[in-house]
Amino acid sequence: MTIARIASPLVLGALLGLVAFIVFGPLLNLAMWAFAEQWFYPNRLPTGWGFSFWERVFRPRAGAWTSLFNTVLVACAAVALSMALAIPAGYALARQALPARSVIMLLFLLPQAFPNLPIFVNIAAIFYQWGLNGTLVGVVLVHALPGLVYAVWIATATFSAVDRSLEEAARNLGASPLRSFTDITLPQALPGLLAASIFVFLDSIDEFTGTFFVGAPEITTLPLLMFNASMGGNYQVAAITALILLIPSVGFMLVIERFLKADVLSRVGR
Amino acid sequence: MSTEALTLNNVTVDLGRQRILDDIHLDVSPGSFTCLLGPSGCGKTTLLRAIAGFTPLSRGEIRLGRRALTHLPPEKRETAMVFQSYALWPHMSVEENLGYPLKLRGVTRTERRRKVAEMLARLELSGFEERAVTKLSGGQRQRIALGRALIIDPPLLLLDEPLSNLDAAIRRSLRSELRRLQKSLGITTIMVTHDQEEALQMADQIVLMRAGHVVQVSTPQTLYQQPADLGAARFLGVDNTVTRTPQDPMGESGAVTFGFRTRDAHLDAPPCPQALIRKGRVTECVYTGDGYHVLIDTHDAELFATSATPVAPGTFAALQVPESALIPFGPDDRHLPPLDRHEDIA
Numbered sequence: 001m002t003i004a005r006i007a008s009p010l011v012l013g014a015l016l017g018l019v020a021f022i023v024f025g026p027l028l029n030l031a032m033w034a035f036a037e038q039w040f041y042p043n044r045l046p047t048g049w050g051f052s053f054w055e056r057v058f059r060p061r062a063g064a065w066t067s068l069f070n071t072v073l074v075a076c077a078a079v080a081l082s083m084a085l086a087i088p089a090g091y092a093l094a095r096q097a098l099p100a101r102s103v104i105m106l107l108f109l110l111p112q113a114f115p116n117l118p119i120f121v122n123i124a125a126i127f128y129q130w131g132l133n134g135t136l137v138g139v140v141l142v143h144a145l146p147g148l149v150y151a152v153w154i155a156t157a158t159f160s161a162v163d164r165s166l167e168e169a170a171r172n173l174g175a176s177p178l179r180s181f182t183d184i185t186l187p188q189a190l191p192g193l194l195a196a197s198i199f200v201f202l203d204s205i206d207e208f209t210g211t212f213f214v215g216a217p218e219i220t221t222l223p224l225l226m227f228n229a230s231m232g233g234n235y236q237v238a239a240i241t242a243l244i245l246l247i248p249s250v251g252f253m254l255v256i257e258r259f260l261k262a263d264v265l266s267r268v269g270r
Numbered sequence: 271m272s273t274e275a276l277t278l279n280n281v282t283v284d285l286g287r288q289r290i291l292d293d294i295h296l297d298v299s300p301g302s303f304t305c306l307l308g309p310s311g312c313g314k315t316t317l318l319r320a321i322a323g324f325t326p327l328s329r330g331e332i333r334l335g336r337r338a339l340t341h342l343p344p345e346k347r348e349t350a351m352v353f354q355s356y357a358l359w360p361h362m363s364v365e366e367n368l369g370y371p372l373k374l375r376g377v378t379r380t381e382r383r384r385k386v387a388e389m390l391a392r393l394e395l396s397g398f399e400e401r402a403v404t405k406l407s408g409g410q411r412q413r414i415a416l417g418r419a420l421i422i423d424p425p426l427l428l429l430d431e432p433l434s435n436l437d438a439a440i441r442r443s444l445r446s447e448l449r450r451l452q453k454s455l456g457i458t459t460i461m462v463t464h465d466q467e468e469a470l471q472m473a474d475q476i477v478l479m480r481a482g483h484v485v486q487v488s489t490p491q492t493l494y495q496q497p498a499d500l501g502a503a504r505f506l507g508v509d510n511t512v513t514r515t516p517q518d519p520m521g522e523s524g525a526v527t528f529g530f531r532t533r534d535a536h537l538d539a540p541p542c543p544q545a546l547i548r549k550g551r552v553t554e555c556v557y558t559g560d561g562y563h564v565l566i567d568t569h570d571a572e573l574f575a576t577s578a579t580p581v582a583p584g585t586f587a588a589l590q591v592p593e594s595a596l597i598p599f600g601p602d603d604r605h606l607p608p609l610d611r612h613e614d615i616a
């Protein structure tokens with residue numbers, strides 16, 4: 001008993017340390033690479049530190065700024081597009097009788113069960129015919145596709161959880177179907193819809209395969225930039241790009257978190 | 271204040287392949303209080319939802335005053351409903367909940383404020399404007415839901431078991447409060463309940479339902495004293511039935527069966543010629559506060575009676591029911607003489 005009492009904090013501490021190392025170890029390595037001027041094989045740590053690679057990455061013609069801009073633009077557009085489709089689709093599905101809903105949702109997941117490389121190759125072939133290859137629109141579409149599946153799933157679950165009688169009360173007191181949807185249903189579903197947006201955004205931020213087949217070489221996003229740098233053996237540039245990649249992700253999450261907090265807090269007291 | 275009559279003609283509802291309501295006729299006079307009473311699953315909520323426009327009719331017609339509601343969407347019907355779960359909008363404050371129906375009707379902000387404050391005063395909840403509806407007690411929620419329905423001066427108020435989520439003491443006080451409010455507004459009201467005591471106390475007119483049919487429409491007094499058939503009688507607390515024998519009173523009525531309530535059957539009453547008498551062995555004696563309930567095993571049936579003093583099980587006893595308390599039923603279990611299903615209520 002006493003041994004367990006003494007040992008358990010130690011075990012817990014060690015476990016937490018291990019988890020922290022697994023989660024943050026690679027990040028630490030990344031951070032070191034970002035500031036390493038010189039780091040050759042036998043050395044455990046870089047032998048020279050500095051910012052010269054940062055300067056190289058942010059040189060006007062290096063493309064980091066354009067890629068960052070493209071990445072954020074594409075992610076925002078992908079969120080807008082997939083939510084614009086997922087909200088009505090999720091609502092319609094949520095109001096279906098249960099067996100029909102399950103079947104449709106399962107069908108919807110089917111493309112995801114497929115290995116996605118052949119799918120992207122096919123999409124690239126189709127987009128090529130439509131002249132969408134190498135355009136931002138094409139990249140947005142290819143990013144919205146996987147996002148859409150999850151967004152519809154989450155939106156359906158969210159809308160199903162909204163108490164139907166809340167809408168009926170609004171209709172009963174004079175609200176049109178659209179009005180009761182925007183005034184009652186949508187605010188109730190907001191946390192779930194925001195969660196779906198985060199999902200699509202983060203998915204788009206580091207999407208690689210689709211962008212590679214549809215966008216490259218005209219459209220470069222940060223993951224593509226990073227890939228090119230890594231393939232060229234330029235770990236410093238790859239690491240710096242990876243760190244830049246954190247900016248939109250963290251920024252988006254902070255914005256959403258502010259929304260969520262206000263909304264969730266107002267419901268905790270229920 | 272516009273208050274209107276409601277008429278249901280031939281109303282039939284099917285959900286899936288099941289017939290939930292079958293050929294319902296009902297007249298509700300303006301300003302009256304009608305209770306839909308019946309056992310669980312008999313279709314009370316479905317009927318209320320059909321009137322509000324949430325359940326489509328397979329057949330039939332619903333009229334409110336001169337308007338035909340049958341094909342109108344819910345938002346055009348002006349039938350204010352209080353849901354069993356209250357359905358208050360959790361993302362809105364008390365003021366926003368009460369003000370929303372007014373907002374939909376284009377009432378200005380200041381006017382909304384004034385009307386909401388007025389309604390809160392009427393509900394004895396003044397000063398609750400900013401309160402989150404999630405931070406209200408059950409009774410307060412019930413009143414806000416009622417206020418939200420009444421704030422648009424609707425011609426018809428629909429209540430789905432508005433009191434059944436509350437505990438007994440609050441329920442009793444809200445019954446009279448609700449009835450007082452309804453009378454002062456003079457609004458035509460239909461309330462669903464499965465509590466016969468509630469219906470008897472509150473209603474001008476009770477609609478007794480069973481398995482999607484209307485069994486009887488009458489005043490509380492008539493319903494209580496002359497239930498249309500044996501099933502209705504059982505639902506209204508007639509817990510004893512006996513087969514008539516030649517010695518029993520009311521021979522000219524043609525009754526085959528008599529029903530009576532336990533409280534009308536006495537063990538210790540002085541013998542009287544105009545009464546039904548049954549003898550048997552006492553099998554159980556339970557204290558009820560007012561006296562004792564005694565279960566007596568006659569060879570015909572097991573009957574309940576009341577007694578002022580305890581009776582030892584195993585002894586023989588005779589119960590006596592005065593003629594006035596006997597409810598006669600014919601061979602088809604229907605009340606004798608046959609009653610008009612839809613009694614006229616002035």
Ligand SMILES: Nc1ncnc2c1ncn2[C@@H]1O[C@H](COP(=O)(O)OP(=O)(O)OP(=O)(O)O)[C@@H](O)[C@H]1O
Nearest residue numbers: 285286288290309310311312313314315316317464
């Ligand atoms: N959406 C539906 N689809 C099919 N059947 C339904 C549906 N809703 C209700 N029913 C059935 O209709 C019948 C009447 O239901 P309703 O809710 O009107 O009963 P109720 O009298 O209000 O009962 P309670 O007192 O329990 O609320 C029940 O048998 C129920 O199973």
Ligand SMILES: [Mg+2]
Nearest residue numbers: 314315316462
């Ligand atoms: Mg019900």
